[in-house]
Amino acid sequence: MGEPPNGQPYIGVFARAWAKAVAGTSYLPMTHAQLEALLQRLTDLLAKALRAEPLDLRVGHRVAQELVAAHIASAEALGRTVEVIQLRLVRDLDLVADDIEDRMARLLGAVATGYARALRDRTLDEQESIRRAAMTARAEAEQALRASEARFRHQATHDPLTDLPNRTLFAERLAAAVDAGNGRRVGLCFVDLDRFKRINDSFGHQIGDRALVEAARRLRRSVEPHLVARLGGDAFVVLVERSTGTGDVVAVAEAALAALSEPVVVDGHDVTVTASVGIVERRTAGTSPDDLMRAAGSTLNWAKTAGGARWALYDAERDGQEQARQELSAAIPVGLERGEFFLDYQPLTSLHDGSLLGVEALVRWRHPQLGVLRPDSFIGLAEETGLIVPLGGWVLAEACREAVGWASASGRPPYVSVNLAVRQVRRPGLVQEVRALLRRTGLPPDRLQLEITESTMMSSSEEPVRALRALAELGIRIAIDDFGTGYSNLAYLRDLPVTELKVAGEFVRGLRTPEARADERILASLVSLAHALDLTVTAEGVETGGQAERLRAIGCDAGQGWHFGRPAPPDHILARIR
Ligand code: C2E
Ligand code: MG
Ligand code: MG
Numbered sequence: 001m002g003e004p005p006n007g008q009p010y011i012g013v014f015a016r017a018w019a020k021a022v023a024g025t026s027y028l029p030m031t032h033a034q035l036e037a038l039l040q041r042l043t044d045l046l047a048k049a050l051r052a053e054p055l056d057l058r059v060g061h062r063v064a065q066e067l068v069a070a071h072i073a074s075a076e077a078l079g080r081t082v083e084v085i086q087l088r089l090v091r092d093l094d095l096v097a098d099d100i101e102d103r104m105a106r107l108l109g110a111v112a113t114g115y116a117r118a119l120r121d122r123t124l125d126e127q128e129s130i131r132r133a134a135m136t137a138r139a140e141a142e143q144a145l146r147a148s149e150a151r152f153r154h155q156a157t158h159d160p161l162t163d164l165p166n167r168t169l170f171a172e173r174l175a176a177a178v179d180a181g182n183g184r185r186v187g188l189c190f191v192d193l194d195r196f197k198r199i200n201d202s203f204g205h206q207i208g209d210r211a212l213v214e215a216a217r218r219l220r221r222s223v224e225p226h227l228v229a230r231l232g233g234d235a236f237v238v239l240v241e242r243s244t245g246t247g248d249v250v251a252v253a254e255a256a257l258a259a260l261s262e263p264v265v266v267d268g269h270d271v272t273v274t275a276s277v278g279i280v281e282r283r284t285a286g287t288s289p290d291d292l293m294r295a296a297g298s299t300l301n302w303a304k305t306a307g308g309a310r311w312a313l314y315d316a317e318r319d320g321q322e323q324a325r326q327e328l329s330a331a332i333p334v335g336l337e338r339g340e341f342f343l344d345y346q347p348l349t350s351l352h353d354g355s356l357l358g359v360e361a362l363v364r365w366r367h368p369q370l371g372v373l374r375p376d377s378f379i380g381l382a383e384e385t386g387l388i389v390p391l392g393g394w395v396l397a398e399a400c401r402e403a404v405g406w407a408s409a410s411g412r413p414p415y416v417s418v419n420l421a422v423r424q425v426r427r428p429g430l431v432q433e434v435r436a437l438l439r440r441t442g443l444p445p446d447r448l449q450l451e452i453t454e455s456t457m458m459s460s461s462e463e464p465v466r467a468l469r470a471l472a473e474l475g476i477r478i479a480i481d482d483f484g485t486g487y488s489n490l491a492y493l494r495d496l497p498v499t500e501l502k503v504a505g506e507f508v509r510g511l512r513t514p515e516a517r518a519d520e521r522i523l524a525s526l527v528s529l530a531h532a533l534d535l536t537v538t539a540e541g542v543e544t545g546g547q548a549e550r551l552r553a554i555g556c557d558a559g560q561g562w563h564f565g566r567p568a569p570p571d572h573i574l575a576r577i578r
Contacts, residue, residue, distance in 0.1 A: 014092040015040035021084045025077040038070055047093050055103050060110025068118035078115050082108055159230040161209055162216035170229035174289045177241045181284055187240035187249030190278040190296035191256055194308035196234035203269050211271040214264050222259030223252050246281045253277040253311040274309035276300055329381040336394060340366050343398055344567035348538055348560050351552040358415040361399040362567045388421040400441045402570050406577055417449040422456045425464045431471060445475035454486035457496055472497030490529050501530050505541020511550045527555045
């Protein structure tokens with residue numbers, strides 16, 4: 001093996017020996033050939049450095065750096081590298097110089113230092129990259145978590161059908177708006193589609209759902225940027241967080257109504273609906289989300305009862321009255337249970353001989369807070385809510401119970417006249433209830449009169465008429481109360497089981513004045529018509545002797561009013577009978 005000009009074969013020999021020494025000391029991400037090529041290049045660098053003047057120690061550093069970069073980085077690899085260089089480099093490359101030993105030692109020192117430095121750098125790099133990887137991983141995990149939290153929160157705060165904010169989110173935003181305080185104002189539009197149930201009923205829920213989605217979309221667009229939430233069903237609410245006055249919120253409501261009233265066609269079906277809006281607008285100070293929602297709900301009701309397709313604005317006075325009514329109606333069952341209701345009786349007096357023909361039972365309520373209430377303040381309520389059924393049942397039973405005791409030793413005992421509300425007459429069980437009551441109390445049927453209004457008889461259904469017929473057949477008297485204030489149609493009375501007409505006080509009042517001759521003539525013909533139909537006539541609201549006299553002259557059979565006696569407790573009636 002002669003020495004070639006560039007010394008390559010010798011370098012190759014050494015590099016092979018070096019590769020053999022380090023192979024297997026650590027995992028190397030390269031083939032053995034690649035390793036040999038690398039080490040050959042490094043051997044060349046080392047050889048050149050040892051020959052050069054002055055000795056450049058940076059070559060040692062660089063060689064070490066490259067070794068470490070190539071993952072020849074274990075302590076063992078370093079040891080073997082130092083060893084093989086020390087033992088073989090000078091010999092294999094046939095290096096000659098006086099100070100070759102010294103140069104060799106210094107270069108090896110540089111390799112070792114470079115090694116240490118490169119290792120440290122690599123460790124730092126690795127730590128850094130681990131740290132970075134960890135940070136990235138954590139950031140990603142956090143983001144994923146945030147994303148899933150956001151998704152979860154979105155689900156929890158949005159309506160799945162329309163993707164509008166739901167009740168929960170709306171409640172949060174409303175509470176925040178109210179809390180904002182400091183002279184701020186807040187507004188609500190409570191939006192409800194009119195007769196939306198009809199869409200579902202006629203086209204099915206799928207089309208109904210799509211109509212709702214469309215309504216939600218329009219609503220959101222029309223009132224942007226205000227928050228629109230779906231409260232459920234076809235009810236939505238718009239929050240005007242910083243209102244400057246009623247006008248702001250009315251404008252929002254009008255925009256919403258306009259957008260909703262545009263025609264909507266789903267699958268070829270016209271699903272256009274109108275909407276109603278209840279508007280509340282007020283200062284945040286002194287109000288609460290609950291107050292606002294309740295007020296908006298009541299106001300929506302006003303818009304609905306006014307026919308829908310409109311907005312209504314909150315009115316504290318009206319709301320106050322309604323609330324009072326509501327409280328009052330809620331107190332009726334309690335009052336019944338506690339015996340707060342009682343009856344007064346008012347004489348029905350014969351205009352022919354002044355005898356006591358009957359007494360009308362008039363209910364009163366001794367309300368624990370409000371004092372004694374007249375029926376006008378609670379009967380209407382009781383009728384609306386259906387509470388008239390238990391209340392009227394109590395009145396009927398109480399009146400019958402009391403009337404039994406009016407049987408006098410001499411003369412005909414008076415009948416008791418009880419007012420019946422429409423709802424009571426419509427109830428299927430009425431006839432049985434009355435029959436059982438008469439049996440229980442022992443009151444003869446002809447000593448009970450039931451007063452009903454004209455409207456009860458005008459009802460489209462046959463049921464009330466059939467019930468009254470059954471009652472009349474039992475021998476009970478039937479009177480039409482307040483005649484003249486309603487339809488005043490005598491013709492239909494011919495076929496009805498009615499025994500008496502009670503003419504409303506309005507007609508009687510006119511008798512006072514001489515100019516009211518027309519009233520008197522009307523009354524006179526009414527009386528003769530009634531008589532032709534075999535009905536007796538009782539005039540209500542007779543307040544003076546003059547009126548009583550006129551009525552008698554006209555031919556009225558009986559009178560009721562202050563002139564004959566005010567409504568009074570039952571002992572007054574008893575005293576009068578005895
Ligand atoms: P109504 O059946 O027409 O009863 C007559 C009303 O006229 C009573 O008022 C009576 O106090 C009043 N009145 C009697 N005489 C005079 C008079 O000379 N002048 C004037 N201005 N008024 C007179 P009240 O007791 O307040 O009853 C009002 C209405 O409440 C009754 O009118 C009746 O429709 C209803 N009502 C009373 N009790 C009951 C009941 O138990 N059930 C039902 N469903 N309604 C009842
Ligand atoms: Mg009456
Ligand atoms: Mg009356």
